[in-house]
Amino acid sequence: MSRRLTIVGAVVGVLFVACNPGAREAEPFQGNWRSDAWGTYLSVDGGAIEIFEYSAVHCFSVASGGARGVGDVLSMEGEVLVLTDAGRTVRFEQTEFLPGECIDPVADDPVATFQVLAATFEEHYLPGVDGAWVDRVEALRPSVGASDESLLDALTSLLAPLDRLDVRLSAGGEVWAAAQATPIEFPEVDVLGRGGILTGSVGDGIAYVAFRRLGEFADDAAGSQRAAADAIDAATAAATSVVLDLRGSDGGAIDHAMLIASRILPTETVIAQLAARGAGGFVPAGDVTVRPLPTGTFDGRTFVLVGPGTIGVAELLAAALGGVDGVTIVGQPTAGSAGPAMVRFLPNGWSVGLPNLRVTLPDGTDLTNGVQPDVLAEDALATALEILSE
Secondary structure: OOOOOOOOOOHHHHHOOOOOOOHHHHHHHOEEEEEOOOOEEEEEEOOEEEEEEEEOOEEEEEEEEEOOOHHHOEEEEOOEEEEEEOOEEEEEEEEOOOOHHHHOOOOOOHHHHHHHHHHHHHHHOOOOOOHHHHHHHHHHHHHOOOOHHHHHHHHHHHHHHHOOOOOEEEEOOEEEEOOOOOOOOOOOOEEEHHHOEEEEEEEOOEEEEEEOOEOOOOOOHHHHHHHHHHHHHHHHHOOOEEEEEOOOOOOEOHHHHHHHHOOOOOOOEEEEEEEEEEOOEEEEEEEEEEOOOOOOOOOOEEEEEEOOOOOOHHHHHHHHHOOOOOEEEEEOOOOOOOOOOEEEEOOOOOEEEEOOEEEEOOOOOEHHHOOOOOEEOOOHHHHHHHHHHO
């Protein structure tokens, strides 16, 4: 298997569960397919599948492997190939040939890398680039040089004015972000799930659960979901109130967020509609639905703590719980990037993460401005405990 990256978070990992042939299962999906907004080609040939990423200035292979298991995530709607992944939907139309640039080796020099990153943001970045971005691209292009150091300087200078926590560049094993989050002071609690889950008690009958992210708690997706479920189930089992702290949660997967929401939301509910930004505009990317736990949901009081460091699917989780009886959202408005980041490879092997999903609530509210708390507070935890004591 070659480079492993994602189309929309963990899709390549889903597609390539095993690098084994799967010709019979892949038969309905044979051919070349072009996505409608995600800048992606799929090529299915016999029992093999290959994924290409493209923009106006590039196309190259980012992953390849056996097609066994693809029937779990791929389906056909008429002549459209549909890939589903935890509430997100990517649609592909068949194309006779892959463009020539997808087959020819792509330049991996600093100039090509700079151009691919610039084009990626121009085509996919939400809320979109402006004239200042275009001016920076032109001003910085001559400074790219021929070294990794000069390239890194140019790219970070290009991205830094975006001033967003969810704009990140992975370069040579180091991750740089276009903004820095304010550190969260967590109470003394147990650390679980590879350090991503904090659990404990913050008062008589008051359980506390903090998620530093919403995923990657174990070696695989199933184990990660079990870790998240076990943490929230243990917290709600004997508690009369739960404090769910999302103030420092800045990544993860939609299915993890909805799994947690299923412990609290009492009825099956469509939480949001997703739309992906591509070169041609926005296209639908699926609905997000919460299905309550069949054995019953928590009926005590729930306080959801949020702030500027609440990013991505954590915002979606907060939005899912907003307005539910017994739930109070406390803190500061969230970042305004309520979905998993798009992650794209660059020609030199680096990668970049950027927001590309517009998330709209059923009442038409666009979460670009973030989730607004019910109770504004600088110290969200102290305020929640004060409300509980009244």
